[in-house]
Amino acid sequence: MASxxxxxxxxxxxCPVPTLRLRRALEDAPTGARVxxxxxxxxxxxxxPHFAAGAGVxxxxxxxxxxxxxxxxxKPR
Incomplete structure (x- = not known):
């Protein structure tokens, strides 16, 4: 994992808690961030993977x- x-x-x-936590982290993350x-x-x-496809990540x-x-x-740039 990169720093x-x-x-x-x-x-x-x-589930769905892991996916919900991922979504929240991505919402708070800057563009191009990796989670x-x-x-x-x-x-x-x-x-x-289903969430990622729908969210465009x-x-x-x-x-x-x-x-x-x-x-x-x-997260997309």
Missing amino acids: SDILVDARGHR RLLADDPMARIDV TVLEAVDEAGVLSFLVE
Whole structure:
């Protein structure tokens, strides 16, 4: 994770909370910002890409490590 990335740790929360926290972070973030979301709810695997497509943000990375999903998304410029 780059030092300029915004981290949203939503582990321990069930959907839709991780996606809602991601949305709020993106609303508050400057244009071009990158936000990393950590979630452990398996539904985030579906919800986050669906949200990103509808919101016009780009999913740069989606990784599942030991049950923790990590999404890196970028707010459009």
